[in-house]
Amino acid sequence: xxxxxxxxxxxxxxxxxxxxxxxxxxxxxxxxxxxxxxxxxxxxxxxxxxxxxxxxxxxxxxxxxxxxxxxxxxxxxxxxxxxxxxxxxxxxxxxxxxxxxxxxxxxxxxxxxxxxxxxxxxxxxxxxxxxxxxxxxxxxxxxxxxxxxxxxxxxxxxxxxxxxxxxxxxxxxxxxxxxxxxxxxxxxxxxxxxxxxxxxxxxxxxxxxxxxxxxxxxxxxxxxxxxxxxxxxxxxxxxxxxxxxxxxxx
Numbered sequence: 198x199x200x201x202x203x204x205x206x207x208x209x210x211x212x213x214x215x216x217x218x219x220x221x222x223x224x225x226x227x228x229x230x231x232x233x234x235x236x237x238x239x240x241x242x243x244x245x246x247x248x249x250x251x252x253x254x255x256x257x258x259x260x261x262x263x264x265x266x267x268x269x270x271x272x273x274x275x276x277x278x279x280x281x282x283x284x285x286x287x288x289x290x291x292x293x294x295x296x297x298x299x300x301x302x303x304x305x306x307x308x309x310x311x312x313x314x315x316x317x318x319x320x321x322x323x324x325x326x327x328x329x330x331x332x333x334x335x336x337x338x339x340x341x342x343x344x345x346x347x348x349x350x351x352x353x354x355x356x357x358x359x360x361x362x363x364x365x366x367x368x369x370x371x372x373x374x375x376x377x378x379x380x381x382x383x384x385x386x387x388x389x390x391x392x393x394x395x396x397x398x399x400x401x402x403x404x405x406x407x408x409x410x411x412x413x414x415x416x417x418x419x420x421x422x423x424x425x426x427x428x429x430x431x432x433x434x435x436x437x438x439x440x441x442x443x444x445x446x447x
Contacts, residue, residue, distance in 0.1 A: 273345050294386060307387075
């Protein structure tokens with residue numbers, strides 16, 4: 198006997214069987230027709246009548262950025278992170294730290310030149326290694342947010358790890374940053390950035406559900422919370438139903 202019918206039987210028994218005036222049917226017939234199921238208030242327990250809607254795809258947002266870019270930091274700290282805190286169940290985020298950097302292959306190893314100098318290259322590498330080593334976006338994003346919201350992105354790594362990822366060894370991140378692994382990971386970020394279509398011409402560069410347009414970019418940078426709520430096609434979470442929620446992000 199299916200768990201649905203068992204649940205229907207339990208409901209029928211609790212209600213006293215035929216205590217409802219319109220439900221005078223034995224348990225084995227509760228799901229035999231739509232009319233009977235409605236009369237006995239068990240239609241949602243009968244799979245042949247009630248089909249739960251499939252979960253909608255989450256809204257996807259990809260951020261191509263630089264760790265020391267003021268506009269990138271502003272978007273990540275004031276729009277992206279607060280929106281993710283409240284809407285993480287209906288959105289997926291991809292972070293690609295690279296932006297306007299340039300790379301060249303020297304004797305089989307990639308060298309990078311960043312728009313805001315060597316500290317930015319290091320910040321990009323740290324955040325890339327964090328995401329790789331933690332393999333848990335929730336924890337990675339907490340650490341990255343902590344770093345990006347601090348006065349010094351690079352110098353704040355150890356303190357942010359202690360708060361948001363205390364089990365991660367600082368030495369592991371540094372080893373990745375200075376070793377072949379970090380070099381390969383950053384080259385991959387370069388490839389992802391170079392493959393953008395249309396090509397990026399500024400940062401932050403934002404894709405929503407895999408697309409970039411001027412309108413999507415502008416909306417994301419000014420009203421990301423409402424944008425995600427509006428674009429999600431499934432049942433809206435409570436945060437979206439609160440008309441004043443967006444004001445809490447500002």
